[in-house]
Amino acid sequence: MQFEAKTVSIDSIDIEDTSFKISTPKQIDELAHSIERTGLLTPPIIKALHNGYIIISGFHRLYACKKIGWKNIESRIISPDVKDVDCLKVAILDNAYNRQMNLIEKSIVLTKLASFYSAEDEFITNVNEIGFGDNLNYIKKLLKLTTLIPELQHGILSGVTPMTIALEIGTYDKESMFPILRLFEGLHPTLNQQKEILTLIRETSKIRNSSIENIVKDQQILDIMNNPDFSRVQKIKELRVCLHKMRYPHISRHYDRFNVLTHRLKLPEKIKLIPPENFEDIGFSMSMKFDSLQEFESCLKVLTSLSDSLEFKTIISNDSAA
Amino acid sequence: MQLKRFYIDFTIAESPVVESIRNRISIPPTYVESPDSIYEMLLKSDDPVSLGKKTLFLTQNRGAFIRECPGTSHYTCCSYKILHIGTYCSMDCAYCILQSYFHPPLLQYFVNHNELLDSLNGIFSRKKIARIGTGEFTDSLIWEQIFPFSETLISRFSGQTYAVLELKTKTIQIDHLLDMKHNRKTIMAWSLNTEKMIHETENRTASLWARLNAARRCEASGYPLAFHFDPIFIYPGCERDYQNVIRLLFKHVSPENVVWISLGTFRYMPDLKWIIERRFPRVILPYGEFIKGMDGKMRYFKPLRIQLYKKIIAEIKKCAPDVVIYFCMEDDEVWQKALGCSPSEFGGLPQILDACVSKHCGIEKTVLESD
Known part of the structure; x- marks a missing residue:
């Protein structure tokens, strides 16, 4: 593929066209400072159209240059004849070459790539070619990430919500998603703890024929979460015990009774x-x-x-x- | 059977059984050299468990036709023998363990009946009592639509005095069997559940009323009967519901013709849970108070099982004091607490059941040597 190096007017580039944008939003202040100090080390890639240009790769660099008042920018220009799917692959490879893509960006890549292929086999071959592997289950999971609400995507990006947990919460109704997200944001449980808590809440809601929201807002749970004397770790422990009692009431009572009776034996x-x-x-x-x-x-x-x-x-x- | 795909093992393509079945099935068959391509097709589908219920494969059984019931050492087993006529089921009970038992599940029907009958002759010639059933890896009577093999089995069993056949079903496909000479060597058995559970979980099965009516008609034709409350589910109101079923049962049949009633609460290998959740998202039965049993299967917490068993047994005793009740895969503690005795007091569960068939099916006492 041929690139033409050329300096073009920033105003001639349509920065609203995000057809090939795969990066998640981030602060550009630091990048802008860097460009101001040392110049633009890697020019963005843009595609020539009949009345201007669109961005293929380098959205943040362009935003930063515009922010610091540049009028022109050195760019690498792709010919208008290059097909969209090939432009997308250029965007993917350029991003992958420069940095590690996060999960949401990978999901965006797959979603955009999928729009070019109707046959699953062909899609998987192309996914494999860009270095994403050919594990169909994993690819299907990744594809779902772009359909999640922004709060869940943010949870994944911030590391609070593992992908599997986000995907499960993503299947809940919106009223149920936020109380769970708040619960996890406040407690930062481990992946296994999150899985256990979610399972207990989901199954209790099924047994009680009640919404997940109602289970999370149960007074016993609110009391634990609002108890100022509990540390984060204690809250997690108490929450798990409480949910276990809600999910397995008879078994819990049996164990409680055993413990009470055993205590009364006053064994050394x-x-x-x-x-x-x-x-x-x-x-x-x-x-x-x-x-x-x-x-x-x-x-x-x-x-x-x-x-x-x-x-x-x-x-x-x-x-x-x- | 609502078939979508029909395969025939090419090595048995010329078999008269295959010919007969082919004439009853409207879709054209595909001839295969091995089941591998069928397994591959099923495993590639989005829902192999559902597709397997609509995929029929006529083949030969290359293994043993008569097998021991796969009980485990931790719980008391009835030592029933399985006559392996086929696998899987066209009905669709949400809780069915066959969904996770076969990988992948597939409606397989074995057509080498001569070898099957040779195996049976081997059992008959031992001159020892044997309880044999076809309803372990499949429903006994779903296959009657494509090949009425039960007629042959009933006839074979009627001509000997050492073994009994138990046909266990959730269907009512009994019309063609009513006039047969059975010599009481075939027990017609139904799996029963509450109307709520049948409605919510036993898809494409006969209603409770229809099953009991079919049992009544079999009784009128002289067949001994058996009933299996297995799996029993624990849910709010379950005690009352099971008691109602028992009262209804004995309004349809007389206790004198009931060889046994078995009880077993729902138990399953852990893998089944996600299959139920995926295939039947509205069904809440995987969310009982289960613990992992000593055999690795999930079971209701033992005190809960005992409590429900007691209520069910009390109702059976009220309606039919002399009917033999046994537990499928429970331990001595459950037997003692729910039924007030242990099988070992009577020589073991197999001996209890052998005595039942001796009494109801005319098996000579001299051959009471079940192994």
């Missing part, structure tokens, strides 16, 4: 009563630690006395108050 630190896993397997187990014969005998006394305890009998009967 060195003796532990362990329930069957998930209360599914048959058989409780006990562990005891001792470092002398005397301590061993003392543990045995405690264990023997348990058989008279009503609480102990209740525990091992494993009947539920469900």
Whole structure:
């Protein structure tokens, strides 16, 4: 492909035409200062039309030059004969060569590229050629990012919302998206915590036939989020416990009851009563630690006395108050 | 069956069974050398599970026709034998484990019936009691539309005294079986659920009323009957709903002809959850209070299972005090707490069920040596 180096008037470039723009908005002050100090190191690429030019690559450079008052700019000009799909590929390669594209930019690239190909195979071949790989599932996920609301896209760019989480939240109704986003913005949970919290909220809303918004605005959750004595980490912990109780009320009550009854046994630190896993397997187990014969005998006394305890009998009967 | 694609294994293209089936299916078949191209086609589709329900492949069973029920060691299994007539199902129950059991799922019908019958002869000649069913990897009667093989099976079983056949279904395709000589060696069995669950989750199945009416007609034709409440679902009002089903059941059939009733709450391999969520987004059954069981399957929390079982059993006992009830894949704690006994007190669950078929199906007591 041939480029003609030429200085053109900035006013002759249509900066409103964003057909080939793939970069996400960013502050241009620093770039403008840099150009002012050291000049324009890499000229933008523009395409000649019959009555002027459009930008192929270098939108921010042009905005910056305009901001500092330049009237003319040195550019590399693509011939009007070059097809749009090839112009887009130039834009992609020029951006990819100069910096790491973020996820939203990758999504913009794929969305624009997809408009040129109706056959999936052909599209994937071209995606692979520009270095995006050929993992169809990943490509499909990336494509969805441009359809997300700006707040979710911002969450991805700021690192608060991982892509998988953003895509799930993107399927919710708008009234539900914002309370969840605010919850995560305030707490910064890890990816696994976000997945767990979202699953618990989504499933609870299904069980209760209530909106996600209503679940997030449940008074118990608001109390946790608004508690000034809780640190961020404590809030995450309390939120998970609270949501677990909402999602699994009977199981939670069973465990609570077990803990209350076990507490009433007043077992010494060195003796532990362990329930069957998930209360599914048959058989409780006990562990005891001792470092002398005397301590061993003392543990045995405690264990023997348990058989008279009503609480102990209740525990091992494993009947539920469900 | 609402078929979209029809494939035939070219090695059996000339089989009389294939010829008969081909005449009943309006779409032209594609002959294939192996199932690989069908699997590839299914896996490439957006919804292989749905497409598999509309894709029929006539082939041979190259493995064993008679298999042991895939129970696990952690829970008590009935030691039922599976007669492997085909795979998957044209009905579309949201909870069906076959959706995640086969990779990919596909309606396969095995046409090498002579080999199947040879395997059965092997079972009959052992002179030991055997309970055999076709309703594990598929529904027993969905295939009757394309080939009425149950007639042959009923006839074969009627001529011996060591084994019983259980045809387990959610259909009502029994008309052609009513006048058959069965000698009570075939048990006609229905999977039952509450009207709410049938309506919400058992797509393309017969209604509860239709199933019970079909059972009544089979009873009138002298068939012994069985009923399976499996999977049972826990939801608000479920106790009352299951009790209603039981009362309705015994308004249609008499307890004396019921060989057994099995109970089993919903359990599934974890992979099934996302399939249900994707295919049936309005269905809330994956959101019960499940824990991971000892066999890796998700099960309702045990105290909840026991509580519901107790209510269902009390209602069955009220309507039919002498009918044998058993649990499918539960442990001794559940047996004891919900039913008040353990299978081991009677020699084990297989022995309990063998005694049932002896009583109801005329199996001689001298051959009560199920293995």
